[in-house]
Structure formats: C-alpha cells, structure tokens
Amino acid sequence: MNGNAGNDVIEGENGSDTIDGGPGADMMYGGNDGDTYFVDNIGDSIVEFADGGGIDHVFSSVDYAIGTAHIENVTLTGDALDVFGNDLDNLLVGNFQNNFMDGGLGSDTMRGGAGHDIYFIRTPGDTVEEDANSGTDTVRTLLSHTLQANFENLELLGNENGRATGNNLNNRLEGNGARNFLEGMNGDDTLFGSNGNDTLDGGVGADLMNGGPGSDNFYVDNAGDRVAESRSWGGTDTVFASVDFRMGRSHIEDLRLTGNAVLGAGNGLQNEIRGNNGDNVLDGGKNNDTMMGGNGNDTYLVRAPGDEVIEAAGRGIDAVKAFRAYILADNVENLFLQTLRNDAGQGVTGINGIGNELDNTVVGNPFDNVIIGREGRDTLKGQGGADTFVFDRALGSSNVDRIIDFNVNTPNEGDMLKMKGAVFGGLTAGSLSSAHFRAGTVAQDGNDRFIFDQGTGRLWFDADGSGAGTQQLVATFEQNAVVTATDFEIF
Structure with missing residues (x-):
C-alpha cells in the first residue's frame, strides 16, 4: 500500500502488509500479522497493537523512535542516524552512517553498519x-559489560559499581563515578577510571591507564604499560607490577x-614499595620511603634520611646501597656506601655506615667514612679516603671483624681505629700512647x-698488658695492612 505526497492515512488489513506513506506526515495502521513499514518523514506515525500478532518491521530513512507502538524491528536506511527501541525484544539494524542505537528495555539485538556507531545497552x-x-x-x-568482537570502545554510565572488559582490539574503556574494574584484555588499550576507587588492568599489550580521582589500583604486565595520575586527584594509588x-x-x-x-623504583612522593619472592632491587627515590623486600636476596637504594627498610629474618642475603649515612636495619646483612655529590659535582663527605647484630659486610666510598660493624663477625672495607673504623661492642669470638684495605703497604695513609674505653679498659681517652702498643704476637x-x-x-687486646691473661682477638687485617700506635684513638 503506497501513499502520495500528502499527509496520508493508510490502514492495512489482516495479513502481512507492506505500507509506504510516501512524502508527508503519514498515519499507518498495519492491522494483524507481521507488517512492513517504510518511514521517510519525522512526522510519520505507525499504530500497531499487542494483539495484532506477527513481527513488524520498519525501514526508516530518518531518525526513528518506536515509542509505544507494538513494533519489533527497525532498519535504518538513507541518511538516518538514530534509532530507539521500546520495551519489546527489538532488532535494530544500522546503515553506513554513524548510528546511535538504543534498544530500550527489552532483550534487544543491535547491528551496526559501516560507520562509527554508538550502542546504548540497558x-x-x-x-x-x-x-x-x-x-x-x-x-x-549502565551495566557491567564485555565487548564483543569488532567493538573498540566501552563506557560505563550511571553511579553503580561496574566492570568493563575489552577484547582483542585496541580498546578504550571508561568508568563512571563509582568503583569500577576495567580490564583491557589483548591489544594496546586506553583505560580511564574516572571518579571512584578503581582497578585498572590493561591486560596483554602496551596499555595507558588513567585512574582519575580516588585511590586506584593498576596492574602492569608489559614494559610498555603507562600509568597516569594527577596530584590534584587525591587518594593513594597502587601499582601491581609483574615487570620492572x-x-x-x-x-x-x-x-x-x-x-x-x-x-621497583619510586618517585618524589612518600612511597611504599614491596618486593616479591625474587631478588629485587628497590629504589624509593627522593622522598622518605618504606621498602619491603620479602623473600630473595634484595638490594635497597636508600637516598633520603627518612627511608625505612623492612626485612624479616631468614629471607635471603640483603644489601643496602646508601647515598646517606645509614644504620643497617634489622635482618639486613650488607651495606655499601655510595658517592653523593653536591651541586658543584664534588663528592660529599660524612657518608658513614653502621652495621647491626648480624655478620655484616660494610663497604665505604672513595671519600672519608666512619664504619662501625657493631655485633657479629663483620667484613669492613673503607675503599678510598681516610676512613675510621669504630669498635664499640664487647669483645668475643663471635665479634671479630675483618678489615680490608687499612693503610695498605704504607703507614699513616689516614685510616684510623677508634676504640671505646668502656670496652677496652684501662685506657685514657685520646690518642693511644705508644707504650700501649706492641708489634708482635704477645704482650711483653x-x-x-x-x-x-x-x-x-691479627690485632689483639690484652687487658693486663703482661700476657698472663688471655689475649682477645679484636680484628684481622688484610692486604698488607700497616698498623701503628698512631692509628688508634680512645673515646
């Protein structure tokens, strides 16, 4: 049934009718059974009732909203852009334009065409x-959703917590103002968390993840992954990285x-960095950071005075590389003092190192260091500079240190031994008298x-000076060390 150029009223009969009102704002009644309508004017109206039976189909060359009509299917033609379904289970089919399709409240099927299409899923x-x-x-x-094949972008709307999952393409996933889980899957994806405390996982590929305001979690599994957060957004953001x-x-x-x-390397904020079961290198950066290595032989780079290293007992042989004076934390074995330079490029002195109760290795830098082993059988190495080795703990077989490169081959290179008077009794504070030193094997x-x-x-201490009592071993020197009375100071 075809209309003319006017505003026609066309009524179908029983059976599957095809009705085309033509130009003008037409009123079309299909009647019973499944009817087909052609719409070419925004003023066209279609009347179908629930008891009419059949599947009705509209072919529209203009934007079309089914509204309350009992119509199931719409196909866009010509230059039509938008189509809106109703409460039924609609089939909406786009054209070659950039279509917007909203199926309404039923369980709808929406198929786009060659354009850049937008689908609203309810x-x-x-x-x-x-x-x-x-x-x-x-x-x-408004719902959690997984992108089907051949779709690029997914946007969560509303204020409910939701999950957005990508596919094998390079996806763009956007959250809403609630707590979202965005998962890119394959492809080089771009994820935006928006407001809320979100979790972003780009999946396989080199992904860009932007958390937005809130305390967000990011999962990084590719060296090309990038995480973006702004200082103005607030919150505490955490990266879980399976790659460096x-x-x-x-x-x-x-x-x-x-x-x-x-x-794992920090930034200019106060970071908390945790290692895994491997041999980690943890670098907090410029601010006061907390670093925890876990299992493995871990190395910590300490740059700020307030950096804290936390290690549990029995979890590997761990080391600190310190750019500041540093006292080894509990359960950390080794300390290596690094070179810190000022703005003029000159090395900074006063980078001193102190061990703990373990058998430590403490190594200085090329400048003047104070090195203290404390308890344990420590290995102490000054490197360059005039270094001072301090002994301030009770003597015993479990507290004999090994000193490397002390005044090697030549006396008076500047290295010193500083002894605590309360440990080495009978000695006056200050420089050691030559009478209290003997080169040999026993006191005379x-x-x-x-x-x-x-x-x-070997350096021994004799409490009575006569050799009658047992001499106690203080330290062992290597590399042809030359030790004289002038190398000692009592404090």
Whole structure:
C-alpha cells in the first residue's frame, strides 16, 4: 500500500502488509500479522497493537523512535542516524552512517553498519553485533559489560559499581563515578577510571591507564604499560607490577612487585614499595620511603634520611646501597656506601655506615667514612679516603671483624681505629700512647694493650698488658695492612 505526497492515512488489513506513506506526515495502521513499514518523514506515525500478532518491521530513512507502538524491528536506511527501541525484544539494524542505537528495555539485538556507531545497552539480554573493519564503535551502558568482537570502545554510565572488559582490539574503556574494574584484555588499550576507587588492568599489550580521582589500583604486565595520575586527584594509588616498574613522574604512592619483576623504583612522593619472592632491587627515590623486600636476596637504594627498610629474618642475603649515612636495619646483612655529590659535582663527605647484630659486610666510598660493624663477625672495607673504623661492642669470638684495605703497604695513609674505653679498659681517652702498643704476637710488659701481628694481620687486646691473661682477638687485617700506635684513638 503506497501513499502520495500528502499527509496520508493508510490502514492495512489482516495479513502481512507492506505500507509506504510516501512524502508527508503519514498515519499507518498495519492491522494483524507481521507488517512492513517504510518511514521517510519525522512526522510519520505507525499504530500497531499487542494483539495484532506477527513481527513488524520498519525501514526508516530518518531518525526513528518506536515509542509505544507494538513494533519489533527497525532498519535504518538513507541518511538516518538514530534509532530507539521500546520495551519489546527489538532488532535494530544500522546503515553506513554513524548510528546511535538504543534498544530500550527489552532483550534487544543491535547491528551496526559501516560507520562509527554508538550502542546504548540497558538490559543484560541486549546483544550488539559489528563486522570487522566497519568503523570505530562504542558501547555505552549502565551495566557491567564485555565487548564483543569488532567493538573498540566501552563506557560505563550511571553511579553503580561496574566492570568493563575489552577484547582483542585496541580498546578504550571508561568508568563512571563509582568503583569500577576495567580490564583491557589483548591489544594496546586506553583505560580511564574516572571518579571512584578503581582497578585498572590493561591486560596483554602496551596499555595507558588513567585512574582519575580516588585511590586506584593498576596492574602492569608489559614494559610498555603507562600509568597516569594527577596530584590534584587525591587518594593513594597502587601499582601491581609483574615487570620492572619505575614510577617516574606519575603521582603514584605505592608499588607491589609480582611475578618475575625485579626492579621497583619510586618517585618524589612518600612511597611504599614491596618486593616479591625474587631478588629485587628497590629504589624509593627522593622522598622518605618504606621498602619491603620479602623473600630473595634484595638490594635497597636508600637516598633520603627518612627511608625505612623492612626485612624479616631468614629471607635471603640483603644489601643496602646508601647515598646517606645509614644504620643497617634489622635482618639486613650488607651495606655499601655510595658517592653523593653536591651541586658543584664534588663528592660529599660524612657518608658513614653502621652495621647491626648480624655478620655484616660494610663497604665505604672513595671519600672519608666512619664504619662501625657493631655485633657479629663483620667484613669492613673503607675503599678510598681516610676512613675510621669504630669498635664499640664487647669483645668475643663471635665479634671479630675483618678489615680490608687499612693503610695498605704504607703507614699513616689516614685510616684510623677508634676504640671505646668502656670496652677496652684501662685506657685514657685520646690518642693511644705508644707504650700501649706492641708489634708482635704477645704482650711483653704491663703497658702493652694492643698487639698487632704483622705476619698474620691479627690485632689483639690484652687487658693486663703482661700476657698472663688471655689475649682477645679484636680484628684481622688484610692486604698488607700497616698498623701503628698512631692509628688508634680512645673515646
């Protein structure tokens, strides 16, 4: 049935009718059974009733909203852009334009065409379909949703917590103002968390993840992954990285290494960095950071005075590389003092190192260091500079240190031994009297307190100076060390 150029009223009969009102604002009544309508004017109206039976189909060359009519299917033609379904289970089909399709409240099927289409999903039963290479297509929804094949973008709307999952393409996923879980899957994805405390996981590929305001969690599994956070957004953001990760300038506070990641580096904020079961290198950066290595032989780079290193007992052989004076934390074995330079490029002195109750290795830098082993059988090495080795703990077989490169081959290179008077009794504070030092193997008279055996490199202390009592071994020196009375100071 065809109308003319006027505003026609066309009534179908029983049976499957085809009605085309033609130009003008037409009123079309299909009657019973499944009817087909052609709409070409925004003023066209269609009347179908629920008891009419059949599946009714509209072909529209203008934007079309089914409204209350009992129509199931709409296909856009010509230059039509938008189509809106109703409460039924609609089939909406786009054209070659950039279409917007909203199925309404039923369980709808929406199929786009060659353009850049936008789909609004309202119910869990909605299905959207796209062919490959047919534009850049977007799903908008109030629900959690997984992108079907050939869709690029997904936007969560509303204020409910939701999950957005991508596909094998390079997806763009956007959250809403609630708590979202955005998962990119394959492809090089871009994820935006928006407001709320979100979790962003780009999946396989080199992904860009932007958390937005709130305390967000990011999962990084590719060296090309990037995390973006702004200082103005607030919250405490955490990265879980299964690959080496440097925070850089991103406004991220915390980092957790997982999987096979080795390196975790902080930024200018106060970071908390946790290692995994591997041999990690943890670098807090410029601010006062907390670093926890976990299992493995971990290395910590300490740059700020307030950096804190936390290690549990029995979890590997751990080391600190300190750019500041540093006292080894509990359960950390080794300390290596690094070179700190001022703005003029000159090395800074006063980078001193102190051990703990373990058997430590403490190594200085090329400048003047104070090195204190404390308890344990420590290995102490000054490197360059005039270094001072301090002994301030009770003597015993479990507290004999090994000193490397002390005044090697030449006396008076500047290295010193500083002894605590309360430990080495009977000595006056200040420079050691030459009468209290003997080169040899045992004390010879009542004044001999320190005995240095050049042949073995062993330094002994004799409390009575006569050799009658047992001499106690203080330290062992290596590399042809030359030790004289002038190298000692009592405090």
